[in-house]
Amino acid sequence: MKIALIGGTGFVGSAVLEELLQRGHQVSALARNPGKYAARDGLRVVAADVLDAAQVAQAVEGQDAVISAYNPGWKEPKIYDLFLQGTTAIVEGVKRSRVKRLLVVGGAGSLFVAPGVQGVDTPHFPAEWKQGALAARDALTAIRNESTLDWTFLSPAVMLAPGARTGKFRIGGDDVLMDGDKPAGISVADLAVAIVDEIETPRHVKRRFTVAY
Secondary structure, eight states: OEEEEESTTSHHHHHHHHHHHHTTOEEEEEESSGGGSOOOTTEEEEEOOTTOHHHHHHHHTTOSEEEEOOOOOTTOTTHHHHHHHHHHHHHHHHHHHTOOEEEEEOOSTTSEEETTEEGGGSTTSOHHHHHHHHHHHHHHHHHTTOOSSEEEEEEOOSEEEOOOOOOOOEEESSBOOEETTEEOEEEHHHHHHHHHHHHHSOOOTTEEEEEEO
């Protein structure tokens, strides 16, 4: 497939890039600074500012699907505003391009930890992650009103870390997946497997899902 990838130099995006190329997909990576990418077989780097819907539309036109692992950076002081601005521009740009399929990687904070209670609203939620988690939740709320695109929103497991690719994990919906009495985890390599699996064989169109061991 021809896949446009946004955020391909980040923690999640770089793992997704590897998984896509390993499976033989043709990847067009959007980048404000194309020099961050090394030349790779199957990879085309497109200069584009993802905060600009017109640039996104031009960059993704003709692709089979778009994967957004956009994140302005957890240490970015304006992460809430930039995450929402970027995600809004990406959704609008993909719509203008007439590409139908969009997968957005969001946070785990909007997963439910109890009936009616999302993780980001609990007292012990880490302060350093809160603004990004709130932005991802608001992005999910907005995209749920999107009727034009065949969108999917993926919330990673609460514990997301480097690790081996096993290709084996559980799939859930809007609730945190648990490992006994604690939240379950997943490696970023296996999160990438779940992302590319969903692009190749859509099972969660117009829905959010999560994955964990």
